[in-house]
Amino acid sequence: MKRRSFFQSLGFCASMAAVSAVGEVGQRPNIIIMMSDDMGYSDIGCYGGEIQTPVLDGLARKGLRFTQFYNTARCCPTRASLLTGLYPHQAGIGHMMADKGLDGYRGDLNRKCVTIGEVLRPAGYSTYMVGKWHVTKHTHPEKESDKFNWPLQRGFDRYYGIINGASSLWDPNSLTRDNQPITIKNDPVYKPKEPYHFTDAISDNAAMFIDEHDPAKPFFMYVAYTAAHWPMHARERDMAKYKGQYDAGYEPIRKARLAKMKKLGVVEPNASLSPTVGNWDAVEDKPWEAACMETYAAMVDQMDQGIGRIVKALERKGALDNTLILFLQDNGGCAESGGRKEKGPLVTRADQPTLDPIPDDVAHYTGSWPKQTREGWPVLRGHVMPGPADTYIGYGRGWANVSNTPHREYKHWVHEGGISSPLIAHWPQGISARNGLRKEPGHLIDLMATCVELSGAAYPAERNNEKIHPMEGRSLVPVFGGASLDRKAIYWEHEGNRAVRVGDWKLVAKGRTGKWELYNLAADRSELDDLAASHPERVGELAAMWQAYAERAQVIPWPNAKNKNVSSGKKKL
Known part of the structure; x- marks a missing residue:
């Protein structure tokens, strides 16, 4: 044990020497990686969007924005890559959560990879995870051994979130605290004062973990929001902020975003708009179509408010200055319909049959969407107004094209619209630049290497006596200080x-x-x-x-x- 600690100390000294050129360095930093879901490159304010994200904008203003950072184009491969520092197929998740019979497509993290939690915990870090896991097919395990790829079995000390990939934000599926499946009603810990919403629950539980953390140890936290993945679920007060904001349609928003992006420097002056998708003049129900984007914007706004509460928790702990906060997105804007229909009469709750309520301790659905609310209202899809718990639709291809301004394509595709992500880096004690831009290309695989360098952890050659893949990425620490990376491709x-x-x-x-x-x-x-x-x-x-x-x-x-x-x-x- 002493030998391991000695070599970890050597690694820590080496990493601190590398960081010293970036800024004043004291104890090892806390690290928080925050990731949103199904959002485009231009949605948040500091990357060109009109959506109100003052907290993220403030973190960017006091830190760095990367303008050429990349994800994998899909939620679960991105999560596998982020957690392991490998390309997703190497971790066993080249597609979705099904076993295709080939090593790159098993639908579960394999035994040839380690997570950031598994690497940093032996180096003395407390490890926390909050939000969407989505790297195992065992979302509703029949036995304890099925949890072999759940967060606590893959390096995290504490966990709150959903194991699957998509669910209602008003009553999420596969909700779990640590290793125990729960519901919003029977959770013994989290009792919000207002109606439950998963975005707020993620933020509040992350803040709680920080409040309860032992400050004698550094910590690593991975916060994986489901905003703004379908369904479009948001609070009325947040939707009201954006009423009328999108009545002019797709093209004016895209043009305004591109102009702002050029002014901010997050695209080059020579950037051109890809073709606008969708003809606003041909949209039959314009108020409904605008409401879909209003709801989407409200979801992003609500997430930003929650990030503010996490930042406040760090301030209460006196930990903000020596915490590296990284914010990114899992893929580009999503062109999937999420069950919506543009034509036909508007479907409402009126005349819908009332169903039996669901008991508090019952997880009442196992797929991506429930058939009814816990109170007994049928969940509506098709041409329905988004926002409430009894609706379940996406915001549509036209608005996804807006989210991905100025790039082509969407989630699924590996053209720039599908894989381009903001990356905000905020660390007052370790990054001297303020409101800086970094044009160096980076990728999710670089996050493991960055965490290893800053923590002084030793990346292992084996896990449970089985050889694992070496890291694929490069540490971003040199880029924080303005240097470039030695990368072939x-x-x-x-x-x-x-x-x-x-x-x-x-x-x-x-x-x-x-x-x-x-x-x-x-x-x-x-x-x-x-x-x-x-x-x-x-x-x-x-x-x-x-x-x-x-x-x-x-x-x-x-x-x-x-x-x-x-x-x-x-x-x-």
Whole structure:
């Protein structure tokens, strides 16, 4: 034990030497990673949005914003990558929460990876997780052994949140405290004064963990919001702030955002809008369509308010100055309907049959959406006004296009609209820059390496006597101080959508059989001018790099591939 502590101390000294150029350094920092769900690059105020996010804007003003940070284009692979510092297929979650029979697609974190919690806890950190887990298929375990990939079994001391990926925010599915499934009614700890809302519950429980933390130890906390993933559920007072804000439709909002983004410096002066999706003039029910975006904005606003309560908890603890707060997003804006329908009569609660209430101790649904509320109202989908607990829809493709301004595509795809994320870094004691911008490309895989460096932890070679994958990322600590990273390439694959970025060049394709497109992101980050035909040698070189990555990182063989050559990885793409 003493030998391990000695080498951890050596690692800590080395990391502190690296950080000393960034700012004044004392004890090891606390680290909080906050992540929102299904939001676009331009939604929050400090990245160009009109949504009111004063807390996040303030953190950015007193810290850094990364302008070329990336996720994996989908919620569960992103969570696997963030937690492990690996590409998602290496962690066993190349797609969703189902076992496809291949090592890259098991739907559970595998035994060849470790989480940030598992790495930092042996280095003396307390570890907390709050919010959406979504890296195991065992969301409603029949036996205790099914919890092998739950937070407490993967390195966290305390947990509050949902194990699955999507649920009502008024009465969430798979709600869990530590290792115990609970409901909003029978939770022995959290008793809010106003009607329960999961976004507020995430913030309040995170603040509670900070309040109860032993200040003699540093802590790591992972806060995974479900805002603003469908369903569009928000409090009336927050929706009222945005009444009329979106009545002009998609295009004016996109243009205003791009102008603000250029002024803020989060896009280059030469940035162009990708084509606007959706014809506002053709929208039949404009008040309803505007209300969908009003509700979405309210969800983001509510999250920002909650982050403010977490910041206040750090201030009460005297810990804000030596806490690294990182805020990012799991994928781009989501074009999924979430069950909505644009046409037909507006469906309301009136004339709906009342059902039997659900007992307080019963988790009354196991999928993504409930059939009724706990009080007995049928849950409505289709053409319904969003916000209340008895509705369950998304905000739609047109507004997702607004969220991803100025980029192309959405969640699922690996064009810039699907994978671009804000990254705010706030750490007064360790980052000297204020209101700084960092254009260095970064990726989720870099968060593990950053945490390892700052904590002085030793990244292990084994877990439970089984060899694990080495870290794929690079620590962002040098970038905090303005340096660049020594990185050859960044790679993506999701649902056959694939990409590789080397320097300013990006090769990207839709689907397993889609043609490669080539873009110079310095000149054209909106990916409007495909240069593949004029640079065939570069296409070939980058395609070969992607193929080698795919074979190494368990992207291929692909599950359920119709083309056997593609599935085996023998066909070069």
